[in-house]
Amino acid sequence: MASPVHSATRGWSLFDTAIGPCALAWSDHAITGAQLPGASAGATRLRMRQRFPATDEAVPPPHAAAVIADIQALLRGEPRDLSAAPLDFSGVPDFHQRVYRAALAIPPGRTLTYGAIALQLGEPGSARAVGQALGANPFAPIVPCHRVLAAGGRQGGFSAHGGAATKLKMLAIEGARPDDEPSLF
Numbered sequence: 001m002a003s004p005v006h007s008a009t010r011g012w013s014l015f016d017t018a019i020g021p022c023a024l025a026w027s028d029h030a031i032t033g034a035q036l037p038g039a040s041a042g043a044t045r046l047r048m049r050q051r052f053p054a055t056d057e058a059v060p061p062p063h064a065a066a067v068i069a070d071i072q073a074l075l076r077g078e079p080r081d082l083s084a085a086p087l088d089f090s091g092v093p094d095f096h097q098r099v100y101r102a103a104l105a106i107p108p109g110r111t112l113t114y115g116a117i118a119l120q121l122g123e124p125g126s127a128r129a130v131g132q133a134l135g136a137n138p139f140a141p142i143v144p145c146h147r148v149l150a151a152g153g154r155q156g157g158f159s160a161h162g163g164a165a166t167k168l169k170m171l172a173i174e175g176a177r178p179d180d181e182p183s184l185f
Helices: 041-051 062-075 094-104 114-120 127-135 164-174
Strands: 011-015 022-026 031-035 110-113
Touching: 011 041, 011 062, 022 041, 022 062, 031 041, 031 062, 062 164, 094 114, 094 127, 110 114, 114 127
Parallel strands: none
Antiparallel strands: 011 022, 022 031
C-alpha cells in the first residue's frame, strides 16, 4: 500500500495513454499528483499548470517514469497494480486518505460501491462523503476512483473530462467485474 511521503513538487510531465494525454507530478521521492486527460493535451497541460504553478514541465526521474509506464500499461488493458506507488498525502484530509487507501486496495477489473468503502472505513452512512473524497482525488488513475460505483452497480459520478463515459471506458479497458453487483456491461 502506498505510504504518505512529505516533499515539494519538483516537476510534472504530460504523457500519452490509450484514453488521452495524462500527466504526473513528482517530488524527489514521491508522486505529488496525477491527472486524467482533459479535452486536449493543452487542457491537461493547463490543469497541471494550475495545480502546480511553482513547477515546470520536465523529464520525469526514474521513480516517476516507472509510475508513468505502469499507468500507460494499465490504460492499455494490461494488469498493473499501482497500490505501491509512493504518494505524497501532505495536505490531503485524513478521511480522504483513508478513502484513497481503500480504493488503492481494489484490484484492476474489480469494483466496490461507495457504501462498501464506507463500511470498510467503519463509517456506515458516509457513502456520499466517500464519493466527495473520490471526486477530489489528486492521484487519478493511481488511486482508482473509477473502480468505485454507486449502489446497484450504477456508475455514479466521475469528475474527469468525459464524466461517466470516461469512467465506463476505463472499467471496460480493465474488463471490470463488479463485486457482488449486477454486470455493468
